Amino acid sequence: MPWPSPDTPPPSGRWRTRWLRLLLVVVAVVVLAAIGLRGRLPDPQELLTSLTGASAGWVAVAGLLQAGSIAAFAGQQQYLFAALGVRIRRRRVLAITLARTAISISVPAGAAVSAGYAIREYERAGAPKELGAVTAIVSGLASIGGLALIYVTGGAALLGYGTTTSLTWRPLVVVAAIVGLTAGSVLLGRRLFRDTPSVQPAPVHEGRIGRYAQRLLASAREAWRAGAGLRVRDWWAVVAYAAANWLTDLFCLAACTHALGLPVNLPALAGIYLGVQIVRQVPLSPGGIGVIETALVAGLTASGATAITATAAVLLYRLLSCWLLIPLGGAAAVVLRRPARVPTEHDA
Template sequence: MSRPPSEVRERPAAVAPRAGVPRWVRLAAIGVAVVVLAAIGLRGRLPDPREFLAALAGADYGWIALAAALQVVSLAAFAFQQQHLLANLGVRLRVRRIMAITLARSALSISLPAGAAVSTAYAIREYQKAGVSRRVGAASAVVSGLASIGGLTLLYVAGGAGVVARDPQAYLSWRPLVVVAAIAALTTAGVVLGRRYAARPERAPAGAGPLRGSRAGRRVARLLSSARGAWRAGAGLRVRDWATALLYAAVNWLTDLLCLAAAARALGLPVGVTTLAGIYLGVQIVRQVPLTPGGVGVVETALVAGLTATGATAISAAAAVLVYRLLSCWLIIPAGGAAALALRRATTVPVR
């Protein structure tokens, strides 16, 4: 029996994707690009290589092992936060899959321009493959973003309160406190307004406007409808679920900060955790300006400058920053690439 002409015409389209660039080649190219950017960003900012290697050789590797363990806990806290949010939005995913998605999206966030947006889009797509609706995936991203801001705020408010309680005469710079207060106000306003919006009844769509009949207008309308649905789903979570997401985010930030502290201790830097927390906050604020992928060059320069300002030598400060960035950035890229390949081979579940 002869086949219909349509089947014959569709066969080339079925094999066309094979002519594209393999995924592992693209991942390798991203890794090479990040290394090149790091070399350009750090050129002229590192001390003599022999003294630098000598400082690394004399490091306390027990503290480095602790720093690595803390970075693993930081990633796990984010993964468990995602699992908790999705479970309370009605979808349960296995820890192994959530952790793989967390590694892959972290690698994208670190290695690409506008990495945070690309990372979020990738996570939503992978959640869809696992059976999560786009609305629920977007809702978890919204809640996670607000919880991340709130977690950093909670960390610094608790830390500042602890310092004052221990020493009422302690001097706390007002500049970081203003930033923290502004972040806390914005986060709180977003959560409160979102919960009020979720309590309102759904309105019927408005009549046809001048752009509604165009392709761009329909696309904007779909985006707005999806955003409203995601916001409504996220804001409808219980207060307990928001609090849990906030605590997971605080643990994520705290263990990343302690990873930096352990790296500094491994190199014998004379920097206390309180001072280091102030440097860390300043770096996180600078990091939000997407000058380079993952803050390459910018983060390293800011950390080295902050550590040397506290009395550390340029050699030991650069070595500590290298250890911290290896654990929190560079090693995550190949691990995330391997996780992305594993996810690609995983069985896809139809979206509900």
């Protein structure tokens, strides 16, 4: 009996199973959030009063900024595939972005799981697996570069105002070292692969582990080759997309603080935000639940906000940047099960 095609719509029973799994994921995230925030929230009645008093206009602006952050990441992915010679419809890239974001913030080791999911979905959309791996690696490096660009720009701006109280240089040294290592790897790859053929014969190793290691090294080599083959302007473009992704997310947080009337200026908020981004790289919980909220509330209260308004602003920000994305990403994953259409010239 032949296996069904991956583009074949699943029976109604499978649809119900997938929706049930999505519901279970949402419930699990809510439970984890409750556990992570237990004992850290003020009186619920006071918190609800603070949230209901939020400015609707600023909340709408925050929602639009978060949508812009997602769109920036999707635009980066589409640009990368176009630079590598693969055209994928914009709506499909956006759906994959939403689905992988939901996975990243809702399961343990979410970053790795979401990257694998994205590679598989891009392969279904017509991109070779090696190019999917390239986009995952390049976008990750560009994310570091975009954050470093914002940090350098913010540090220069603070120096212009004669203060460095909001940003410290120690994280910048770490980020700059990673960026330098990345740039060196790209330049080395361009030099090594300039005149070498794309496929080189390799000895066949005995045993399952040997063959797996050989395939892994071959895939890594091809990914390095494709990434090193990107033009300099392509690297600048993907870093600019990453910076836009970070900035719109930061401005979303700023809009949430304005909605609650917090007395925190943008430079101080940028320092808090960038510090939290460094903390969240340690995967202590899915999506940083509990860790990010605690760090943000601590930073906002240290900058002069009350515990109630700081908590309300953080919960509003996390609702827009994390919790609402889980059902949206689940719905996008369901839509992605439909057969992919070959893009036309009008989809570019």
